[in-house]
Amino acid sequence: MVAATLRLVVVGTAAALLFIFCSGPTWTVVGDSMAPNLLGLHYPCRCEDCGYRFTVSPSVVDHPATCPMCGRRGLAPARSRPLGGTRLGLGAKAAPPLRRFEVAAFRTPDGEPMVKRVLGLPGERVRIHRGELWVNGRRYAKSMAEFRQTAVAVHDARYRAPETLPARWQTTPSANWQRRGSVFATERGQLRYRHQVSYRCAIPRGEASEVRAHRGYNVDVSGEPGPVNDLLLTADYRFTRPGRVIWVLRGAHGQSADTLMPDDSAILTAQIGDRAIEWSIAGLPTPARTPRIEGWQRVEFGRFDGRALLSVDGRTLLVAEANDLAGAAPRACSPAMEAGEAVRIEAATSLVVGAPRIDRDVHYESPSYLLNARQDQWMLGANEWFFLGDNPAVSKDSRRLGPVPFDRLLGRVRW
Ligand SMILES: [Zn+2]
Numbered sequence: 001m002v003a004a005t006l007r008l009v010v011v012g013t014a015a016a017l018l019f020i021f022c023s024g025p026t027w028t029v030v031g032d033s034m035a036p037n038l039l040g041l042h043y044p045c046r047c048e049d050c051g052y053r054f055t056v057s058p059s060v061v062d063h064p065a066t067c068p069m070c071g072r073r074g075l076a077p078a079r080s081r082p083l084g085g086t087r088l089g090l091g092a093k094a095a096p097p098l099r100r101f102e103v104a105a106f107r108t109p110d111g112e113p114m115v116k117r118v119l120g121l122p123g124e125r126v127r128i129h130r131g132e133l134w135v136n137g138r139r140y141a142k143s144m145a146e147f148r149q150t151a152v153a154v155h156d157a158r159y160r161a162p163e164t165l166p167a168r169w170q171t172t173p174s175a176n177w178q179r180r181g182s183v184f185a186t187e188r189g190q191l192r193y194r195h196q197v198s199y200r201c202a203i204p205r206g207e208a209s210e211v212r213a214h215r216g217y218n219v220d221v222s223g224e225p226g227p228v229n230d231l232l233l234t235a236d237y238r239f240t241r242p243g244r245v246i247w248v249l250r251g252a253h254g255q256s257a258d259t260l261m262p263d264d265s266a267i268l269t270a271q272i273g274d275r276a277i278e279w280s281i282a283g284l285p286t287p288a289r290t291p292r293i294e295g296w297q298r299v300e301f302g303r304f305d306g307r308a309l310l311s312v313d314g315r316t317l318l319v320a321e322a323n324d325l326a327g328a329a330p331r332a333c334s335p336a337m338e339a340g341e342a343v344r345i346e347a348a349t350s351l352v353v354g355a356p357r358i359d360r361d362v363h364y365e366s367p368s369y370l371l372n373a374r375q376d377q378w379m380l381g382a383n384e385w386f387f388l389g390d391n392p393a394v395s396k397d398s399r400r401l402g403p404v405p406f407d408r409l410l411g412r413v414r415w
Contacts, residue, residue, distance in 0.1 A: 039086050088414065101150065119386050125380070151361060155357070238297075246345070
């Protein structure tokens with residue numbers, strides 16, 4: 001009994017709005033402000049070069065699309081096949097109370113229903129500053145699980161650019177590696193990811209660049225994308241004999257290259273900029289027993305919010321604060337990273353790497369209608385929540401509408 005009672009909600013700026021129609025207990029998303037996690041009406045598009053499927057917002061469907069994975073331009077969205085918005089079910093608004101990064105629905109002061117992500121909890125002082133969330137004067141450090149909730153794909157090795165472009169994953173020395181599809185095997189060597197900006201901006205296609213925020217949902221109308229500092233590398237690994245593997249991530253600001261080297265001595269090595277340091281991880285949950293020698297393991301290595309995190313098969317084994325990464329004695333390290341090199345996997349052993357994927361977190365920039373607004377900080381009352389959209393450049397949310405009191409909450413949503 002899903003009577004589709006559609007009621008279009010006010011639109012502040014053309015692409016900005018979010019939501020929603022009610023048809024019994026089911027809601028349908030309208031608008032771009034939670035993309036790419038929740039979609040309003042959208043159009044499918046398939047890249048002719050790499051096969052990646054992505055979606056295009058109605059606000060830009062009249063323009064040629066750009067593949068966010070390989071950078072192929074001039075793609076035509078399937079305009080004859082618009083797809084409906086994400087369907088949502090509505091759950092409780094309390095018991096348990098809403099947690100940070102949960103997605104929930106509420107009403108604006110004008111009574112419009114909206115859905116956004118919880119960023120601030122009652123009683124907190126919340127600040128959105130240079131793309132990051134600050135809570136009570138401290139930059140908020142996400143857990144691995146929280147990072148996954150807001151992750152945006154940067155590159156997935158299963159989607160290859162045409163041979164005419166430089167490969168994003170480069171094998172060094174190349175003679176040591178075998179590649180089949182998105183699986184790389186070596187006896188000893190480095191796998192380096194060099195990013196390329198794939199959407200309209202001043203950097204030519206094919207040229208190595210730092211990782212920048214893009215919005216696949218409306219990729220070519222977003223203007224100059226902001227640099228991104230927080231990355232997560234996910235891949236499946238198979239080790240055939242013991243040995244070291246080094247993971248290095250470098251954010252856009254260049255100073256945050258980190259290396260973790262789990263080995264038998266439970267020594268962890270971190271590299272920041274040109275400096276490598278080493279310290280014992282005794283007392284921390286140790287990855288010394290990983291890797292296993294048999295079977296595939298899913299390893300996630302993240303460098304975000306000032307911390308380095310390592311998970312194996314979904315279990316976070318290590319969280320190192322940035323403060324822990326300073327002060328120890330310098331140590332010889334692998335060659336410096338090249339221009340545009342954002343990720344490196346270095347194997348000192350026999351290793352197979354399957355389908356490496358890079359994600360970034362949401363970069364909380366200010367949309368144009370807030371660019372002149374002085375306020376970037378909000379004090380929440382004892383019964384107020386702060387909401388933000390996952391597509392912050394176009395989202396109308398608590399930055400403009402203010403915190404949401406309990407009596408305007410509708411409930412958490414599921415989809
Ligand atoms: Zn493509």
